[in-house]
Amino acid sequence: xxxxxxxxxxxxxxxxxxxxxxxxxxxxxxxxxxxxxxxxxxxxxxxxxxxxxxxxxxxxxxxxxxxxxxxxxxxxxxxxxxxxxxxxxxxxxxxxxxxxxxxxxxxxxxxxxxxxxxxxxxxxxxxxxxxxxxxxxxxxxxxxxxxxxxxxxxxxxxxxxxxxxxxxxxxxxxxxxxxxxxxxxxxxxxxxxxxxxxxxxxxxxxxxxxxxxxxxxxxxxxxxxxxxxxxxxxxxxxxxxxxxxxxxxxxxxxxxxxxxxxxxxxxxxxxxxxxxxxxxxxxxxxxxxxxxxxxx
Numbered sequence: 001x002x003x004x005x006x007x008x009x010x011x012x013x014x015x016x017x018x019x020x021x022x023x024x025x026x027x028x029x030x031x032x033x034x035x036x037x038x039x040x041x042x043x044x045x046x047x048x049x050x051x052x053x054x055x056x057x058x059x060x061x062x063x064x065x066x067x068x069x070x071x072x073x074x075x076x077x078x079x080x081x082x083x084x085x086x087x088x089x090x091x092x093x094x095x096x097x098x099x100x101x102x103x104x105x106x107x108x109x110x111x112x113x114x115x116x117x118x119x120x121x122x123x124x125x126x127x128x129x130x131x132x133x134x135x136x137x138x139x140x141x142x143x144x145x146x147x148x149x150x151x152x153x154x155x156x157x158x159x160x161x162x163x164x165x166x167x168x169x170x171x172x173x174x175x176x177x178x179x180x181x182x183x184x185x186x187x188x189x190x191x192x193x194x195x196x197x198x199x200x201x202x203x204x205x206x207x208x209x210x211x212x213x214x215x216x217x218x219x220x221x222x223x224x225x226x227x228x229x230x231x232x233x234x235x236x237x238x239x240x241x242x243x244x245x246x247x248x249x250x251x252x253x254x255x256x257x258x259x260x261x262x263x264x265x266x267x268x269x270x271x272x273x274x275x276x277x278x279x280x281x282x283x284x285x286x287x288x289x290x291x292x293x294x295x296x
Contacts, residue, residue, distance in 0.1 A: 012036050014156050015068040017061055017084060018101075019046040021131045023074035026100070026160055029135035030072075031055060033159035040064035062088040065095060070156055074100045074127075078107045093119030096153055100125040100141070104178070105171030112145060112170035121149045124170045126177025129161055140164055144172035183223075187216065189266040193253075200260035226288045235282065235289035243290075244283030247274040 012035050016027040019041035027050050030037045039047045040058040047057045058064035061084050065071050075081050081101050085092070097120050099111060108124040115122035122145055129139035139161025143150050150157075150165050157163050166172040191212060198208045229235055250271050257264035273290045282289050 013038070013068040014070045014072060015040070015058070015064040017041075017064055017071065017073045018075040018080075019050070020074070020076070022100075022127065022134075023072075024050065025131035025134040026072060026074055027055060028053065029159045030156070032135060033156075035156060035159065036068075038064050038067035061085070062091050065091045069094065070096050070098065070153055072098045072100060077101060078103045078111065081111065089118045096121040096123065096149055098123045098125060098143075098153060098157065100127055102126070102177065103174055105169075105175045108144070108171045108174045109169075121146065122170060123149055123153065124173045125157075126173045126180075127160070128177070128180060134160055136161070142166055142173040142176050144168070144174075145170050191216075193257075193262075193264065193266045196262045197256065197260055200262055226286075229286060229288045230291055235285035237286075239284070239286045241287075242284050243274060243287050244278055246287055247271070247278050247283070250274060 014030055014035050015038040016023055016030070017040050019027065019039055023041070024046070027037055027039050031050070031053050037050070037055045038058050039050050039055045040061050040063070041047055044057070047055065051057050056067065058067060065088055073081055073085070075084065078101060081099060085097075092115065097115050099108070099122070103111075103124075112122040112124065123143050124145055126142040127134075127139075128142065129136075133139045141157065141160050141162070142164050143157070144166045146168060147165070150163075154163055166176055194212055195205050195208065199205060225238070229237055250267075253267050254264045254271075257267075270290070273293050274287070276293055277285075277290050
């Protein structure tokens with residue numbers, strides 16, 4: 001085979017370690033994009049559907065790493081990543097590890113250093129999608145690490161969804177991932193409280209959900225205005241509903257919850273911060289000023 005042919009084969013070859021719901025979705029997207037995919041999972045049977053679609057099954061994690069220069073890792077947590085990779089440091093040199101396992105910025109930086117110590121390039125990533133969204137226009141994946149490593153891997157990585165590069169710091173993708181997820185979980189927490197409240201009055205969740213979705217969509221522009229206030233440090237600028245008024249009305253959530261016989265514990269943490277901010281003399285400002293109480 002010619003050198004050029006070998007390079008083209010290398011560019012099309014990719015291995016996936018971890019075939020949970022997300023790892024399997026990533027592998028399937030790679031297959032659909034025409035890549036030569038090698039897969040490995042501790043429970044070998046999980047590879048069966050992918051092998052039926054054309055993937056190669058690796059008998060060991062080491063075999064999977066050796067099969068491709070680009071190795072995508074998608075496991076439960078960073079401890080799992082270490083347990084899988086640590087016994088195979090002798091085959092990591094010259095490989096690019098793309099770790100799409102959820103973790104913290106600190107863990108990502110430590111893993112990048114560990115990979116470099118064993119001769120591997122490293123990208124950390126955060127998948128902003130659930131498995132059914134992979135390879136659809138709705139999916140995007142955050143990456144951080146050396147720009148050259150990202151540029152080289154991007155033709156493969158774009159199979160998962162839009163690739164967004166966040167810079168050289170390996171921890172940046174995890175930072176943004178967790179920040180975005182925190183916004184999501186805040187929304188979910190509020191929605192669950194809302195569902196419990198209307199259910200207590202005999203209103204079906206399905207009946208109420210379109211109204212809730214409409215309201216949340218209407219509020220979706222809030223982060224942009226809030227960001228301007230936070231970056232300027234001026235929480236009294238362009239205030240529509242001041243904190244004092246909002247804190248006074250927020251009590252109604254707890255009264256209504258008591259009346260309905262449900263818990264308001266999902267809403268309680270924010271109220272405590274609102275009360276502290278008002279007590280500190282910021283009732284005339286916007287709710288965004290609460291962020292100052294989160295800074296240690």
